[in-house]
Amino acid sequence: MRRLVAVIAIVLALAGIGVAVWVLAMPGGRAAYNVVEYRVRRLLPAETAAVSGALAGRITADDRRPVPGAFALVATDRGVVFQGDAGAEGFYHIANVPAGTYVPLAAAWGYAPERAAGGSLVPVRAHGVTTGVHFHLSPETPYHPVLGEPTIGPVETVTGTFPGPVTATRVHIAVEHAGLMLTNAFLYEPPGSERLPALLLVFPTPAAGWEPISVALANEGFVVLAVGPAAERGLDIEAHVRDLIAEATLLFGGQLTSRADPTRVGALAGSFSSVLLFRALHDLPPLRAVVTMGGVSDGFLGYQALFREHLEIPPPYDTFVASLGRPDRHPEVYLRYSPAFFAEHLPPTLIIHTRTDRVVPVDQAYRFAQALERAGTPHELVIYADISHYLDPDHPTDETRRVYDVTVRFLKRTVN
Structure with a gap:
């Protein structure tokens, strides 16, 4: 038997x-x-090691020289990060790591993240120091999109009622990129002919659905390029990022209008689209400012929330974070979507979040503000009391108007 x-x-x-x-x-x-x-793992109790150890090694570039601003990290299976910054000679030390096995990762701004030992597991033993965990970082290769000739639609006049009577011109933009015709972009301009600062609005859903915001900001004296993700890309985040870079290239290159000043450009993104914008910053010309609303600043923190929060993430994004895999085995994936780790390299940033957000928890905003504060990067943090993940300009509340006024003042001060 x-x-x-x-x-x-x-x-x-x-x-x-x-x-x-x-x-x-x-x-x-x-x-x-x-x-x-x-x-399956969500049904199981969290594994916590009662004792800890440490990791140590050196981070250098391909030429064996230290990399300024480099750091190394490991993450637990539930996304808790332990980090060590490299010193002047490239040596780092990560303390208080729970005993176990990890895939250590090193990174620096402008360099591709590197897994130690070819991505194999590295043991951390109780009360011990695992030494010789070294990294050699290579510069990240910028993405240069190959684009077809953009199709620019006829000029139309559009109006709105938020925050009061507003008007702008609108043209539809279509361009072929990476085997797909991108048709989700619109250019808005206020009346007149003078050269103006520009805004890149990166929306999490089709840009046409956000037109009241685009018209309002154009009416404030900005050339506005509003873009949204192509549904055909599904949850291929890197493909969405490349599409964003391609569409932004048209704005910076002056192919859409002669009125946009490419040296005075800011950007606004929210929720899922904040992931795309911050991921694209490596490959975009310098921005004067960024506004993030209900955005993601730390991918590891997002994974932690899956275990401790009751979230209400709409499809198809509800399984996106979990689909990336375990942070202790694939830390480079989560770091890719974590601008808080590179706060010193970011432009002035306005962080807007609702205290009761059930899609992206508000701790993402606090984490971002703390990182920017430590880095000395100019920033503002606005926590509003509205219960919605997004502020709705079609049904504005007092909070909607307050947040809008703060955003406009910030953009005029930084981008202008």
């Missing part, structure tokens, strides 16, 4: 392995596997 039970257990285990291999081999299989693994 025992032998039969053992045989059945082995068969079931092999079947489970076979199913896992089959799922991983399918398109999108890795993401699906990650989501299932997360849902």
Whole structure:
């Protein structure tokens, strides 16, 4: 009987392995596997090591010289980060790491994140120091989009009622990029012919649905390029980032209008689109300012929230974070969407968030503000009391008007 039970257990285990291999081999299989693994682990109690150890090593560039601003980190399976900054000679030390196995990661602004030992697991032993965990960072290769000739639609006059009577001209922009015709961009300009500062508005859904905001900001004296993600890209975040860079290139290159001053450009993004904007900053010309509303500043913190918060994330974004995999095994994925780790390299930033956000918890805003404060980067933090994840200009409240006024004052002061 025992032998039969053992045989059945082995068969079931092999079947489970076979199913896992089959799922991983399918398109999108890795993401699906990650989501299932997360849902199983969410039912289990958190594993906490009672004792800790440390990691140490050196971070250098390909030429073996230290990299200014470099740091190394490890993350637990639930996204808690332990970090050590490299000194003048490149040496780092990460203390108080719970005993276990990790994939250490090193990074610096302008360099591609590097996993230690080719991505293999590195042990951290209780009361010990794991030494010799070294990294060699390579410069990140900028993305240079190859674009077709943009199609610029006819000029139309549009009006709005928020924050009062407003008017602007609108043209539709379409351009081919990476095998897809991007049709989700609109250019708005106020009346007149003078040269103006410009705003890049990066929306999390089709830009047409956010037109009241675009018209209002154009009416304030900005040339506005409003863009949204292409549905055909699905949750391919890097493809969305490249599309954003491509569309922004048209604005900076003067291919859309002669009125936009490419040396005076700010950007606004919210929620999911903040991930795209901050990821694209490496490859965009310098921005004068950034406004983020309900945005993500720390991908690791976002993964932590999956275990401690009851979130109300709408599809298809509800499984996005979990689909990225475990932070202790894939830390580079989460760092990619964590601008708080690079706060000293960011432009002046306005952070806006609602205290009761159930989509992106407000701790993302506090984390970002603290990082910018430590880095000495000019910033403002506005926590509003509205219960919604987004402020709705179609049904404005007193809070909507207050946040809008703060945003306009900030943009006029920094971008102008």
